[in-house]
Amino acid sequence: MDRNEALALVKKQLTEHRYIHTIGVMETAITLAERYSADPKKAEIAAIFHDYAKFRPKDEMKQIIVNQQLDPNLLIFNQELWHAPVGAYLVEKEVGLTDIEILNAIRYHTSGRPNMTLLEKIIYVADYIEPGRHFPGVEEVRELAKISLDDALIKAIHNTIVFLMKKKQPIFPETFFTFNDLVKKQEVE
Ligand code: DGI
Ligand code: FE
Ligand code: FE
Numbered sequence: 001m002d003r004n005e006a007l008a009l010v011k012k013q014l015t016e017h018r019y020i021h022t023i024g025v026m027e028t029a030i031t032l033a034e035r036y037s038a039d040p041k042k043a044e045i046a047a048i049f050h051d052y053a054k055f056r057p058k059d060e061m062k063q064i065i066v067n068q069q070l071d072p073n074l075l076i077f078n079q080e081l082w083h084a085p086v087g088a089y090l091v092e093k094e095v096g097l098t099d100i101e102i103l104n105a106i107r108y109h110t111s112g113r114p115n116m117t118l119l120e121k122i123i124y125v126a127d128y129i130e131p132g133r134h135f136p137g138v139e140e141v142r143e144l145a146k147i148s149l150d151d152a153l154i155k156a157i158h159n160t161i162v163f164l165m166k167k168k169q170p171i172f173p174e175t176f177f178t179f180n181d182l183v184k185k186q187e188v189e
Contacts, residue, residue, distance in 0.1 A: 001045060001095075001097070003026075003044060003048070006044075006045055006048040006049065007022075007023075007048060009095055010022060010048050010049055010051075010052055013052055013053075013054070013055060014051065014054065014055065015055065018051055018054055018055070020132060021051070021130060021132050022047070022048060022050070022051060024130030024131050024132045024133075025047040025050060025051075025123070025126045025127050025130045026044055026047040026048050027130070027131075028047075028125075028126040028129060028130045028131070029043040029044065029046065029047035029122050029123055029126035030043055030044055030047075032122045032125060032126055032145065032149065033119075033122055035146075036118060036122065036149050037118075038118045038119055038122055039119070042099065042101060042102055042105075042119055043119060043122050043123070043126075045097070045099075045102055046101075046102045046105035046106060046119060046123050047123060047126055047127075049087065049091045049095065049097065049102075049106055050084075050087065050105070050106050050109045050123055050127060051083065051087065052083075052087040052090060052091050052095075052106070053082075053083040053084075053086040053087035053090050054083045054087075056083065056086065056090070058079055058082075061079070061082045061083065061086045062075065062082075064086050064089055064090070065082065065085070065086065068089055070085045070086070070089070071085065071174075073172075073173065074172075077170055077172045078169060078170070078172070080110070081110050081111060081172055083110070084106065084107055084108065084109050084110040084111065085107050087106050087107070088103045088104070088106040088107035091103065091106055101117060101119050102119070104117065104119075104120060105117070105119045105120045105122075105123040106123070108120050108124070109123050109124055109127055111172050111174040111175050111178065112124055112153075112157060112174065112175060112178030112179075113174055113177070113178055114177050114178060114180075114181035115181065116153075116178065116181075116182075118149075121149050121150070121153050122149070124153060124156065125141070125145055125149060125152050125153055125156060128141055128152075128156040129141050129142045129145055129152070129156075135159075135163075136159075137155070137159045140155060141155050141156050141159070150182055150185075150186065153182060154179065154182050154183060154186075157175060157178060157179045157182070158179065160175065161175060161176070161179065
C-alpha cells in the first residue's frame with residue numbers, strides 16, 4: 001500500500017489534530033528507520049495506522065477485546081491502552097494489512113512488551129518524540145534517540161510511568177515488564 005492511499009484511509013478515522021500527529025509520527029519513524037537500519041516502508045505504514053482505533057467507541061473496543069480474546073487485563077486498566085491492540089485487529093480486518101511486524105508495532109505502541117522488535121521500538125519512540133509533542137522531558141528523549149534507540153525508549157517508558165504515578169493512576173503491568181526487560185538487557189552488556 002502506498003503512502004497516500006494509507007493516509008486517505010486513516011484520515012477518515014481521526015480528528016484533524018490526531019491526523020497531524022500521525023504525519024509527525026510517520027516522518028519521525030522513517031527517520032529512525034533509516035538511522036537504525038529498519039525497513040522505512042514498514043515504519044511508514046505502521047506509523048500511519050498506529051492510532052487507527054483511537055476514536056472507536058468504548059463499547060466497540062470492549063467487545064473486540066472480549067470477542068477476539070485479547071488480553072482481558074486491559075479491561076481493568078486505563079481505556080487509553082485499548083486502541084493499540086484493538087487497532088492492530090481492525091487494521092487487519094478493515095484495511096487488510098497482514099504483515100505481522102507492522103500489526104505488532106501497532107499492537108504494542110502504547111504498552112510496549114518484553115523482547116520488542118526494532119520496528120516496535122521505532123514506532124513507540126516516534127509516537128513519543130514526533131514534532132507535535134511538547135510535554136516535559138520530550139527534548140531529552142529526542143536527543144537520546146539520535147544516539148541510542150534503547151536509551152530513548154527506556155527514558156520514554158520511565159517518563160510515562162512517572163507521569164502516571166504522579167497522577168495516581170494504575171500502571172499496566174506490561175509497561176513495567178517492558179521497562180524491566182530493556183534495563184536488564186543493558187545490565188549484561
Ligand atoms: O495514542 P497517543 O496519545 O498518541 O499515545 P499512546 O498510544 O502512547 O497513549 C498514551 C496514553 O496511554 C496516555 O494517556 C497514557 C496511557 N498509558 C500509557 N501507558 C500506560 C497508560 N495508562 C495506564 N493506565 N498504564 C500504562 O501503563
Ligand atoms: Fe496511540
Ligand atoms: Fe500516537
